[in-house]
Amino acid sequence: MKYAVLLAFSISLLSCVKKEKIYFEVKGDGFLVETPVALDISKLASNSFKLYNEGNEVAWQIDEESNTLWFIHSPEQSTSYILEENDGSGEQVGELIAPQENGNLQFTLRNKPVLQYRYDMHYPPQGADSVFKKSGYIHPVITPKGDTLTRINPPDHYHHYGIWGPWTHTRIDSVRVDFWNLGDGQGTVLFKEFKSIEKGSLYSRFNAVQEHIDLRTKNTPQVAVNENLKVCLWDIGRDDRYMFDYSSDFSSPLKKGILFEAYRYGGGLGMRFHERWQKDNCKVLTSEGKTRLDADGSNARWVIVSGEDRTGAGSNGILFMSYPDNRMHPEPMRVWPENANNGRGDMFFEFCPIRHNEWKIEPNTTYNLTYRMVVFDGELTAEEAEAYWQAFAKPLQAQIIL
Numbered sequence: 487m488k489y490a491v492l493l494a495f496s497i498s499l500l501s502c503v504k505k506e507k508i509y510f511e512v513k514g515d516g517f518l519v520e521t522p523v524a525l526d527i528s529k530l531a532s533n534s535f536k537l538y539n540e541g542n543e544v545a546w547q548i549d550e551e552s553n554t555l556w557f558i559h560s561p562e563q564s565t566s567y568i569l570e571e572n573d574g575s576g577e578q579v580g581e582l583i584a585p586q587e588n589g590n591l592q593f594t595l596r597n598k599p600v601l602q603y604r605y606d607m608h609y610p611p612q613g614a615d616s617v618f619k620k621s622g623y624i625h626p627v628i629t630p631k632g633d634t635l636t637r638i639n640p641p642d643h644y645h646h647y648g649i650w651g652p653w654t655h656t657r658i659d660s661v662r663v664d665f666w667n668l669g670d671g672q673g674t675v676l677f678k679e680f681k682s683i684e685k686g687s688l689y690s691r692f693n694a695v696q697e698h699i700d701l702r703t704k705n706t707p708q709v710a711v712n713e714n715l716k717v718c719l720w721d722i723g724r725d726d727r728y729m730f731d732y733s734s735d736f737s738s739p740l741k742k743g744i745l746f747e748a749y750r751y752g753g754g755l756g757m758r759f760h761e762r763w764q765k766d767n768c769k770v771l772t773s774e775g776k777t778r779l780d781a782d783g784s785n786a787r788w789v790i791v792s793g794e795d796r797t798g799a800g801s802n803g804i805l806f807m808s809y810p811d812n813r814m815h816p817e818p819m820r821v822w823p824e825n826a827n828n829g830r831g832d833m834f835f836e837f838c839p840i841r842h843n844e845w846k847i848e849p850n851t852t853y854n855l856t857y858r859m860v861v862f863d864g865e866l867t868a869e870e871a872e873a874y875w876q877a878f879a880k881p882l883q884a885q886i887i888l
Contacts, residue, residue, distance in 0.1 A: 507568050507569070507570045507571075508568070508569045508570075508886065509566070509567070509568055509569075509886070509887040510525070510566075510567055510569065510884045510885060510886050510887060511565045511566045511567065511884065511885055511887055512559050512565050512567070512882045512883065512884050512885075513565070513882065513883050513884075513885055514877070514880060514881065514882035514883050515873075515876045515877070515880060516559075516873060516874075516876055516877025516880070516881070516882050517559075517561055517565070517882075518561055518869070518870065518873035519560075519561065519870055519873040519874045519877060520558055520559070520560045520561070520722035520723060520724065520727075520729075521558065521559055521722075521874070521877035521878075521881070521882060522556055522557075522558055522689075522720055522729075522881070523556070523557055523558070523559045523881065523882045523884060524554045524555070524556055524881070524884075525554065525555040525556070525557070525569070525884055526553065526554060526555075527548070527553050527554065527555045528553035530571070532571050532572075533548055533550075534571065534572045535555070535569055535570060535571055535572050536569075536570045536572045537555075537557055537567060537568070537569055537570075538567065538568045538570065539563045539564055539566070539567050539568075540563070540564045540566075544557050544558075544563075544567070545557065545558070545687055545688050545721075545723075546688060547686040547687060547688035547689055555569075556688055556689065557688065558688065558720070558721070558722050558723055559882055560722070560723060566887070567884075582594060582595060582685060582686065582687070582688075582689065582690035582719055582721060586605075586683075588606070589604060589605060589606020589607070589608075589621075590602050590603065590604055590605070590606070591603045591605060591680075591683065591692060593690055593719045593730075595630065595719070595721060595728055596721075598628075598630070598632070599626075599628055600627070600628050600629075600630070600719065600728060600861070601624060601626075601627055601628070601717070601719055601730060602624065602625060602626055603623075603624055603692065603694065603717065604620075604621055604622070604623055604624075604625060604647075604677075605621055605622065605677040605680070605694065606621055606677075607619055607620070607621045607676075608620055608621060608638070608647075610639050610644050611639055611644075614639070614644050615644075615669065617668055617669060617671055618639065618644040618645055618668050618669065619668075620645075620647055620668065620674065620675070620676070621676050621677040622650070622675055622676055622677035622694065622696045622715070623638070623647035623648050623649065623650040624636070624648050624649040624650070624717070624732075625637075625638050625647060625648025625649070626648065627648065627649065627757075627804070627861060628861075629795075629802045629861055629862070629863045630724075630725060630726055630727065630728060630861070630862075630863055631726075631795070631802070631863045633760075633795050633796050633802050633863070634760055635759060635760055635802070635803075635804060635861070636648035636649060636757060636758065636759065636760065637758045637759060637760050637761055638758070640758065640761065640832075642827050642832075643758070644668070644669065645666065645667055645668040645669060646758040646834075647758075648757065648758065649732070649755065649756070649757045650675070650756060651734065651753055651754055651755050651756055651836075651855075652665035652666040652673075652674075652675045652698065652752065652753070653665050653666065653698070653711070653746050653752045653753045653840075654666040654667070654747075654749045654751060654752030654753070655746075655747040655748075655749040655752065656673075656710070656744055656745060656746050656747060657744070657745040657747060658700060658702075658710055658740060658742075658744055658745075659742060661702055662747075663700050663701075663702055663710065665698050665699075665710075665711075666751070666752055671701055672700075672701055672702055673698065673699060673700050673701050673702070673710070674698075674699050674701065675696055675697070675698050675699070675713075676696065676697055676699060677694055677695075677696055678694075678695040678696060678697050679694070679695050680692060680693065680694055680695070681693040681694070681695060681714065687721070688720070688721055689718050689719060689720050689721070690718070690719050691716065691717060691718035691719065691731075692716070692717055693714055693715070693716045694714070694715045694716075694717075695712070695713070695714060695715075696712075696713040696714075696715050697709045697711070697712060697713070698710050698711035698712075698713065698736075708740075709739060710738060710739075710740055710744050711736050711737070711738050711744065711847070712736065712737055712738075712739060713734055713735065713736040714734070714735040714736070715732075715733075715734055716731075716732075716733040716734075716735070717730060717731065717732055717733075718730060718731040718733075726862060726863045726864050727860055727861065727862045727863070727866075728860070728861055729858065729859065729860050729861075730858070730859055730861070731856070731857070731858050731859075732755060732856070732857045732858070732859065733854065733855070733856040733857070734854065734855045734856075735852055735853070735854050736847075736852070736853055736854075737847070737850060737851055737852045737853065738847045738848075738849055738850070738851075739849070739850065740849060741849060742849065743846065743847045743848045743849040743851075744847045745844060745845070745846050745847070746840045746844060746845040746846075746847060747840070747844050748840050748841070748842060748843055748844045749838075749840060749841070750783070750820055750838070750841060751820040751836055751838055751841075752838060752840060753838065753839060753840055753855075754817070754836055754837040754838045754839050754840075754855060755806070755836060755837045755855070755857045756820075756834070756835070756836035756837075756838075757791075757804070757806075757834070757835050757836070758833075758834050759791070759793075759832070759833035759834065759835070761832065762793075762794070762796065763793040763794070763832070763833045764830045764831045764832060764833075765778075765824040765825075765829075765830065765831025766831070767793050767794040768791070768792065768793030768794070768803075768831075768833050769791075769792055769793065770789060770790070770791055770821055770835070771789070771790045771792075771868060771871075772784065772786035772788070772789045772790075772819070773786045773787040773788045773789070773816070773871070773872065773875065774786055774816075778821060778823070778824060779823075779824070781819060781821040782819065782820060782821040782822075782823060783818065783819070783820075783841065784818070784819060785814070785816040785817060785818050785819070786808070786816050786817065786819060787807065787808055787815070787816045787817075787875050787879075788805060788806060788807045788808070788871050788872070788874070788875045789805070789806045789819065789835065789837075790803060790804075790805050790806075790866060790868070790871055791803050791804055791806065791833065791835050792804075792865070792866070793833070795863070800863070800864065801863075801864065801865060802861075802862060802863045802864065803861075803862060803866065804859050804860065804861050804862070805859060805860040805862070805866055805871050805874060806835065806837065806857065806859055807857060807858040807859070807860075807874065807875045807878050808837055808857060809855075809856035809857065809858070809878065809879065810879050811854070811856070812837075812839060812854075812855050812856060812857075813839040813845060813853075813855070814839045814840075814841075814842070814843065817837045817838070817839055818837075818838050818839065818841030818842055819835070819836060819837060819838060819841070820834070820835070820836040820838045820841065821834070821835055821836075822834040822835075837857065839855065858874075858878045860874055
């Protein structure tokens with residue numbers, strides 16, 4: 487995950503003046519929405535703290551690898567904080583992630599399932615060719631009120647798997663390999679192993695190794711792309727919204743690398759939405775003011791995809807955000823038109839960094855694509871979407887008050 491370290495403690499300050507309390511404030515442009523903030527605690531002797539904002543205790547969590555303390559700043563809070571070293575336990579109560587069960591790693595929020603990563607092999611419905619089997623995807627994505635937003639194995643596209651991102655038209659030497667359209671039997675993307683699984687009270691995350699496998703060499707299938715998929719769920723303290731980050735580090739072990747050809751879909755971040763959303767009850771709004779009628783093929787920093795909830799009386803959806811360092815940012819998109827799937831207008835969305843230009847992946851060189859999503863019940867405005875993106879692109883910074 488690409489977050490700048492937002493606070494550096496002075497060695498001289500800590501060595502010369504031993505303080506029981508450290509005062510700091512957050513600064514930046516992301517005050518209109520809830521956003522994660524990082525605090526460097528590498529110079530502190532203790533990892534046991536209490537964090538306060540206007541006298542109210544604030545939830546936090548420590549990333550031990552980077553000696554960083556994370557917390558959520560919300561619009562209702564003051565910008566001034568107090569960090570107090572605590573002699574008691576530094577552990578926070580509560581967990582956001584459930585145990586691995588039946589081939590699934592499930593994230594929970596306040597004891598309700600919200601996200602699930604499938605690491606075991608899933609087979610398509612009875613009657614469908616087993617070539618459509620797959621692991622290594624996210625499904626379901628569930629809103630805080632319990633609406634499922636993703637879909638897998640729809641009869642019109644058995645190879646669609648919730649949230650996933652295989653590359654479509656690629657070339658290995660002179661041979662074309664398609665990792666997306668599983669029915670062609672050319673390639674696939676499968677889970678290999680977990681590098682880490684972490685659970686906590688503020689965020690929970692995993693790092694999964696996925697292999698993009700070239701099946702054209704049938705006697706000895708070869709790994710064409712190695713991927714570390716990192717997903718982090720944030721509890722932003724709201725009953726109607728949560729946030730998660732999706733980051734892919736990938737490289738090719740092949741001697742000559744691999745070419746991702748320009749194509750209208752593939753790679754990046756794709757999502758097939760639930761079948762209840764069709765042309766008459768879902769909508770799209772991009773950071774550039776595009777709608778479902780003209781968003782396809784355009785570029786955007788963020789996109790809101792929303793629609794009717796399962797009751798028919800309300801709405802929900804997802805805000806998708808592209809990180810500024812992503813290739814081709816503001817990023818090209820694939821958005822199914824309203825006449826998709828025999829005129830039903832089913833919903834599919836993708837950030838597609840190779841939509842207009844090919845991408846040569848050099849051997850043994852690591853590349854990255856990073857996204858953030860806000861899953862919501864009710865409505866999320868364009869002004870809020872812009873504020874969430876600003877906080878993602880330019881995180882709030884913390885500064886010591888001397």
